Amino acid sequence: MALIVAKFGGTSVASPERIKNVAKRLVRIKQQGDAVVAVVSAMGKTTDELMGLSRAVTSNPPARELDRLLSTGEHVSMTLLAMAIEALGYKAMSFSGRQAGILTDGTHNKAHIVKVDNERIQEALDRGFVPVVAGFQGIDANDDVTTLGRGGSDTTAVAIAWGIGADVCEIYSDVDGVYTADPRVAPRAKKLDEISYDDMLELSSAGAGVLQSRAVEFARKWNVVIHSRSAFSDAQGTFIKEESEMEEAVITGIAHDTSEVKVTIRGVPDCTGVAAKVFSTLAATMVNVDMIIQNVSKDGITDISFTCPEGDLGRAKETLDRILPSIQAPYYEVDTDIAKVSLVGTGMKSSPGVAAKAFSTLGENSINILAISTSPIRLSVVVDLAQVSHAVQCLHTAFGLDSDSVFEETQLSAEEIAAKMNKGR
Amino acid sequence: MALIVAKFGGTSVASPERIKNVAKRLVRIKQQGDAVVAVVSAMGKTTDELMGLSRAVTSNPPARELDRLLSTGEHVSMTLLAMAIEALGYKAMSFSGRQAGILTDGTHNKAHIVKVDNERIQEALDRGFVPVVAGFQGIDANDDVTTLGRGGSDTTAVAIAWGIGADVCEIYSDVDGVYTADPRVAPRAKKLDEISYDDMLELSSAGAGVLQSRAVEFARKWNVVIHSRSAFSDAQGTFIKEESEMEEAVITGIAHDTSEVKVTIRGVPDCTGVAAKVFSTLAATMVNVDMIIQNVSKDGITDISFTCPEGDLGRAKETLDRILPSIQAPYYEVDTDIAKVSLVGTGMKSSPGVAAKAFSTLGENSINILAISTSPIRLSVVVDLAQVSHAVQCLHTAFGLDSDSVFEETQLSAEEIAAKMNKGR
Numbered sequence: 044m045a046l047i048v049a050k051f052g053g054t055s056v057a058s059p060e061r062i063k064n065v066a067k068r069l070v071r072i073k074q075q076g077d078a079v080v081a082v083v084s085a086m087g088k089t090t091d092e093l094m095g096l097s098r099a100v101t102s103n104p105p106a107r108e109l110d111r112l113l114s115t116g117e118h119v120s121m122t123l124l125a126m127a128i129e130a131l132g133y134k135a136m137s138f139s140g141r142q143a144g145i146l147t148d149g150t151h152n153k154a155h156i157v158k159v160d161n162e163r164i165q166e167a168l169d170r171g172f173v174p175v176v177a178g179f180q181g182i183d184a185n186d187d188v189t190t191l192g193r194g195g196s197d198t199t200a201v202a203i204a205w206g207i208g209a210d211v212c213e214i215y216s217d218v219d220g221v222y223t224a225d226p227r228v229a230p231r232a233k234k235l236d237e238i239s240y241d242d243m244l245e246l247s248s249a250g251a252g253v254l255q256s257r258a259v260e261f262a263r264k265w266n267v268v269i270h271s272r273s274a275f276s277d278a279q280g281t282f283i284k285e286e287s288e289m290e291e292a293v294i295t296g297i298a299h300d301t302s303e304v305k306v307t308i309r310g311v312p313d314c315t316g317v318a319a320k321v322f323s324t325l326a327a328t329m330v331n332v333d334m335i336i337q338n339v340s341k342d343g344i345t346d347i348s349f350t351c352p353e354g355d356l357g358r359a360k361e362t363l364d365r366i367l368p369s370i371q372a373p374y375y376e377v378d379t380d381i382a383k384v385s386l387v388g389t390g391m392k393s394s395p396g397v398a399a400k401a402f403s404t405l406g407e408n409s410i411n412i413l414a415i416s417t418s419p420i421r422l423s424v425v426v427d428l429a430q431v432s433h434a435v436q437c438l439h440t441a442f443g444l445d446s447d448s449v450f451e452e453t454q455l456s457a458e459e460i461a462a463k464m465n466k467g468r
Numbered sequence: 469m470a471l472i473v474a475k476f477g478g479t480s481v482a483s484p485e486r487i488k489n490v491a492k493r494l495v496r497i498k499q500q501g502d503a504v505v506a507v508v509s510a511m512g513k514t515t516d517e518l519m520g521l522s523r524a525v526t527s528n529p530p531a532r533e534l535d536r537l538l539s540t541g542e543h544v545s546m547t548l549l550a551m552a553i554e555a556l557g558y559k560a561m562s563f564s565g566r567q568a569g570i571l572t573d574g575t576h577n578k579a580h581i582v583k584v585d586n587e588r589i590q591e592a593l594d595r596g597f598v599p600v601v602a603g604f605q606g607i608d609a610n611d612d613v614t615t616l617g618r619g620g621s622d623t624t625a626v627a628i629a630w631g632i633g634a635d636v637c638e639i640y641s642d643v644d645g646v647y648t649a650d651p652r653v654a655p656r657a658k659k660l661d662e663i664s665y666d667d668m669l670e671l672s673s674a675g676a677g678v679l680q681s682r683a684v685e686f687a688r689k690w691n692v693v694i695h696s697r698s699a700f701s702d703a704q705g706t707f708i709k710e711e712s713e714m715e716e717a718v719i720t721g722i723a724h725d726t727s728e729v730k731v732t733i734r735g736v737p738d739c740t741g742v743a744a745k746v747f748s749t750l751a752a753t754m755v756n757v758d759m760i761i762q763n764v765s766k767d768g769i770t771d772i773s774f775t776c777p778e779g780d781l782g783r784a785k786e787t788l789d790r791i792l793p794s795i796q797a798p799y800y801e802v803d804t805d806i807a808k809v810s811l812v813g814t815g816m817k818s819s820p821g822v823a824a825k826a827f828s829t830l831g832e833n834s835i836n837i838l839a840i841s842t843s844p845i846r847l848s849v850v851v852d853l854a855q856v857s858h859a860v861q862c863l864h865t866a867f868g869l870d871s872d873s874v875f876e877e878t879q880l881s882a883e884e885i886a887a888k889m890n891k892g893r
Contacts, residue, residue, distance in 0.1 A: 104554075104695065105551060107561070111547045118536060125533045130528070
């Protein structure tokens, strides 16, 4: 008998009909003789609707109140799922984050789990129930409801899996696993059977939307095996775990990210402390600078470029408008038509020449590199937005990732993947 | 400085705009130098919508899950109200039934409050906050959310008022107080400045919809002064309290109730034990029998009539279909076109002749009495539905309740009163 945690996202529980389907799936797991704990997100657009109500009342809701408001979304979905399981003749019981023992710090809206106390879940399991747990939320030391921020339900599932010692934490969504690249831009992308935590983390933070990196971090820390799989089929998905037992490829996958913008400050005097001033001020105003490129100086004047998330651009511009006079730089330019392409693989550490091969591949394909950054297991380049698909495809081929058959039969529709990219919690 | 509990029903918080109005009202109380705790119901039709979701999943939801589901309605309204108060520059903090210390027994869907532990409310008051409490709900000894049943938010407000020793429990609704009769049927009805708990209880259980009788029972038990008033004006409403300081009228008010039906069993053999068998069987099937009338026997055969709530009629008919053969009664008839009119007044105890005066008044007005029942402070008669308005009016006049001016300027529309009659929680 296996002990399974099964997490279902908002799309999977978006309607009473879908909730009944999830209940059937959970009952099948029970019928196989396994024990299962379900973790759910709020139904479909519930969170947006609650945010809308809040906005109709105030533009500046207190974080504590907003957390309690948003937490109701999962209370609704968890009770409906428990009812649906009972309607199939199996025992079920819903638990809020508090009742499930998800204890967090007091950072409302993006709380961190500090302790997991799954006594009631364990007791319900012992009595043959299917515990249904509200994702995305916990309780702080003041006995106030907190929420865990984006991807929080995945984190809840991993925390519960760790707390009860589950064999696997199954994350059901509308994609059927982790791919070597986004199948929308790389038709020869193939599904990975397994991927290491480190590779998954780099892929997630480089733009792959399938799993929230925070949940993967937790899984790595607590050594919880994640199985990322489709809510709409029984096919095996991708296991995320400590050590891949497969022969290690140099490159595990290629992620791309079109959500960043590039800012170039022109005519900066090339003297000590200017770059420090620019980037410390940006950091102080919460601009998340990703890559930095400084050109070779000419006549004591240089250009400084950096990339940051598009959402931070407003703050970046305010900051630059304020400090540019003091560093005597005449102006700056913003380029929103860029994309970051990242090669990820723990195998990279023991394989020199990845960068050289990547650069020459891009060069042969007339793709201009606008910026470069690296980590021990990642190589990222910034290219023109118009060339992102071409860049992913030629690198995918060059590093031997192509599937034998062109990806088509199981290819997700653009809508399905768009839904995935926008998925909340 | 007064300490006030202010309860707002679903109509008063039905939209973000109305919630902002409630916030303004609470801020005005603060500006007067008083301290206030708000208690709220769920927004408008929220409870119906949640019930609809539940019905879409199962026809037989487990009571524990249904309670948790319904409790989210008040969590939404309480957080929005707290946000709206903060937006006006005042400190506010929402509390679920659990956080507010409403401890109940484990009777899901209609739990009883067993203990009130308002530590957090008191602490928030001490720090200058407006605590906003979710009505209708509590927590049981298993740490599971319970709901208090119909009128539950009024009960929460009274319990909190008792717990913190409030000077008054203000119940805001879309009616501006307790009237001597329903202004829809008695245009000369007048608003009462005060009414005793006992009179209010009899009026509520005889059909007056303004306050839930359970909340009044709690208020009597705990000696909490209730002020029933309008959410949409500043006019004083009606105080419900132990002893009225006004000169005591024989009759305080007249209630009517059109929700009952009359069932008549024809041709019942007039022998020992038949009535006992009928009514004990009806009680066993949860039919709430109100009045019983047995005609004078003729040739050893009689008729037995009783009234019960229309909602119990289905069960009553099933029961009668089953037992009629065994008591050898040939058939029964159902009359749904009846109404109960009740005279209520603690003054009745010391004033003989109320029944005589009522019967002669009805007789002079050609109103036929179909059944009679009494308590020490209530006299109820059943009349034809078509005559209910006439009956209330002539009794209202005969017992000196008429207002000097015909009720018109402040008369509620039929829609407003209909909304009141159907109000939930």
